[in-house]
Amino acid sequence: MNSNSSSMMVTASIYALLVLIWAATPLAIVWSVAEVHPMWVLIIRYFGASLIALCLLKFMRAPLPLDAVSMKSYLAGSLNLIGAQLFIYLAANYLTSGLMALIFGFSPLIAGLIGHVVLKTHKLIGLQWLGMGIAVAGLSFVFTDSADSKINPIGIVLMLISMVSYISSIFWVKQIDAPLKPMSQATGSLMISALGSLLLIPFIWQYFPAQIPSQQAIIGFVFTMILSSIVAMLCYFWLIKRLAASTVSLSNVMTPLIALVLGATLNHEHISPNAFLGIVVVMLGIVMYFWKEWRQQYFAKARK
Template sequence: MNSNSSPMIVTASIYALLVLIWAATPLAIVWSVAEVHSMWVLIIRYLGASILAIAILALMRNPLPFDHTSLKSYVAGSLNLIGAQLFIYLAANYLTSGLMALIFGLSPLIAGLIGHVILKTHKLVWLQWLGMAVAVGGLTFVFADSAESNVNPWGVVLMIISMISYISSIFWVKHINAPLKPMSQATGSLIISSLGSLLLVPFIWSSFPTQMPSMQALFGFGFTMILSSIVAMLCYFWLIRRLAASTVSLSNVMTPIIALILGATLNHEHISSHAVLGIGIVMFGIVMYFWKEWREQYFAQ
């Protein structure tokens, strides 16, 4: 093994870990809300993740500034956390983990549409427009047989709101452009998210958990608190500094497929043959959308 292969193996391992965490997160959410009120799960997740993040930040000796610009950036980042995740946890009561991952996999397409139509930050080419149309058509095909596919319209609406919150957070953080280290940004956003989640307590106090959840639910708690909120975040920021955006975007194709497999094998989630065809069409649309970027990155040389 030569010296050049070692960094490549490390990068590939971190990339694989990130994809697996993202793919398993919807299932972990479904498991964690099966026995405990979804909003209590959210509160516990962010309080625990905030404590862990503060400890990691101290070990890394990174600053956590509280100037006006930094605070604005933390609030913007929290829109991705407490904003997007709030609706994902609510959607978990209506959708399977695989379908949640599939819908959220369309977020880069929605971000591209917002960037083109509203923010005018970049221009979409005809293949990307076609890819969007194909992906939406495939999603419609999945939902057409909702009784067999366990697709609840309320869950779809909640996931769309979640995607809008997630995308808005990305654009807002970039617009603020605070000079923060990734871990500082993440920790500040987690703190704001945990404080924001406490505002829900008066409305859900009557649903306070009174007994110990099952091991499966506890595993879901721990997974989302440690791996989804901390480890995945560190992997993501590590990768975007070292890989092209087109390479990172490949995860949007892999994650929903792995999530569907995990949901079917570990949670006995049924996906009809009708839905499988629709899922394949969605994946093909996503590939079409990213094809120009991938071709320029890998085949233009």
């Protein structure tokens, strides 16, 4: 096996690991908050992840700049963590893990809409608008058909707020454009998130865990603290340096489907035939949205 083939295998393996972690994270969140208040889980997760990240940073001998620009970038990154994740944890009490993943799969579409309408950074073509419409129609069909499932409008609103926080964080970090290494950015954002989460304690002190949760809850908690917060982050930053954005964005099609299968298999989450049809329609809409980007990437490679 030559070095090029070996490199492709490594890249494919890391890509598959990232997709699996992202797909399993909603289920891990649902498990972790089943017996412990969501905000306590979030606080412990961020402090644990911060300590692990600091150890990795020291091992990698990477700096952690504390100048004004870097601190601003950490704050912007924390909007994705303590901002977006806070609402995801709250939504876990209202939605199944599969539907959480499906809704969050709309993040690139919402980001494109904000870039087109608000920031004027790029223009959406007709096929992308059509893809958005089809995806929204499919999601609406899923919710309508699943009236007897664990679906609550509050959960949907919380997930939408989470998506806006996540997308805003991305745009803000890019706008600041601090000269930071990925691990430094991630560690700083985790630390800001951990410190920010302390503000929640006066409101949730009465829900402090009084006993050790079940093995399933502990598995979910450890998964989110180590794999979701650290490993996935390292995989993501490794991939975006080596693959086109369009290739990485393909995970937004695969992740919800895998998450739905995991939820149904490991957590007995029911998916009716009609709801499954709606999910397929959502995936079709997302594929249509990304088609232009994937096609451009294909022809760019062909010209080389």
